[in-house]
Amino acid sequence: MKKYLWFTPFVLVPLPFLGYPFLISIFVLIGIYTIAAIGMDILTTWAGQISLGNAAFFAIGAYTSAIMIVNFHIPFLIAFLVSGFLSMLIGILVGLPALRVSGFYLAVVTMAFGIAIQQIIGVFQITGGYNGIRNIPAPSFWIFKASNPIYQYYIVLFIIFLAFVIISRVSFSKSGLALFAMRDSEIAATAFGVNLLKYKLAAFASSAALTGFAGSLYASAIGFISPSQFDLTLSLDLLAIVIVGGAGSVIGVMIGAAFFVGLPFLLSGYNFSITIIQGIALILILLFLPKGLVQAFKIGKVRKKA
Numbered sequence: 001m002k003k004y005l006w007f008t009p010f011v012l013v014p015l016p017f018l019g020y021p022f023l024i025s026i027f028v029l030i031g032i033y034t035i036a037a038i039g040m041d042i043l044t045t046w047a048g049q050i051s052l053g054n055a056a057f058f059a060i061g062a063y064t065s066a067i068m069i070v071n072f073h074i075p076f077l078i079a080f081l082v083s084g085f086l087s088m089l090i091g092i093l094v095g096l097p098a099l100r101v102s103g104f105y106l107a108v109v110t111m112a113f114g115i116a117i118q119q120i121i122g123v124f125q126i127t128g129g130y131n132g133i134r135n136i137p138a139p140s141f142w143i144f145k146a147s148n149p150i151y152q153y154y155i156v157l158f159i160i161f162l163a164f165v166i167i168s169r170v171s172f173s174k175s176g177l178a179l180f181a182m183r184d185s186e187i188a189a190t191a192f193g194v195n196l197l198k199y200k201l202a203a204f205a206s207s208a209a210l211t212g213f214a215g216s217l218y219a220s221a222i223g224f225i226s227p228s229q230f231d232l233t234l235s236l237d238l239l240a241i242v243i244v245g246g247a248g249s250v251i252g253v254m255i256g257a258a259f260f261v262g263l264p265f266l267l268s269g270y271n272f273s274i275t276i277i278q279g280i281a282l283i284l285i286l287l288f289l290p291k292g293l294v295q296a297f298k299i300g301k302v303r304k305k306a
Helices: 002-012 021-046 054-070 076-099 104-121 149-171 174-184 186-191 196-222 232-245 250-266 274-288 294-305
Strands: none
Touching: 002 149, 021 054, 021 149, 021 174, 021 196, 021 232, 021 250, 054 076, 054 104, 054 196, 054 232, 076 104, 076 196, 104 232, 149 174, 149 196, 149 250, 174 186, 174 196, 186 196, 232 250, 232 274, 250 274, 250 294
16 A cells, blocks of 8 residues: 555645636646556557657547537547547557567657548548537536536546556566566567567557547547647657656656646746757756656655665
8 A cells, every 4th residue: 555655645736726726727737648648658668669659549539539529419438438449449550560660660650640640630520620629528427527627637636546556566467577578678578478469569559548548538628629739749748758757657757747738837927938948858857867857756765764
């Protein structure tokens, strides 16, 4: 139970801001990007597969959920589950090229996939074309309507906690060790009997499903989506969140999401270029904290013990 105690402060975070729904909405967005970045972390840190197309799964989840809710009046919970399932199926299809290409070539393949999905979304009428879909209702579970951001926050936090529990169990299992072995050396992993087909597709499926769930939550939290929101920049942001926060760590990913999503809102009232600030910070973090911002907290603990 001790390994779950670090999660307690996040339960209390929004309580001082109950009178400021806009600030809580920012916390909700940070949580949604955390879920999507955990999906990216599974694919890159665990399985060693470099993907620049996760924005496509984010878009698939968002549009699937929005279309089902707005056009067909399907309950959010069903739309949410279908969004993740559909993203997972497409993730498996995208994962097939990973059996033949890797590294830079896989990054190019997934990038092309992401760009293609963005363009396809803008063509069809059911997706609203390049104008997008508006007036997407907030998440609701039968009689429980999460129109208040505080409810959305705890829904998102619960999903993050559930992802953390599953990851914690898998990381020390046979499957986790197989993924790590595949990441370090595919040749060595094959020699030890690791089924590369099985684990590569599993990594893509898990990553796509989590990102699709995040997309569904994003659509309902924002209330409006358009193809321009799901470009290559989003995929790069998810990768940067993992690197800046701390690869292989859920709390590190949460810190990275807070940096990339929360910081622009904090500095929105100043005449600073947030892109320049984030770029400089990224360089400094890579130089002095190669394991991400989460490493700063671990250093602090070591010094305190000393």
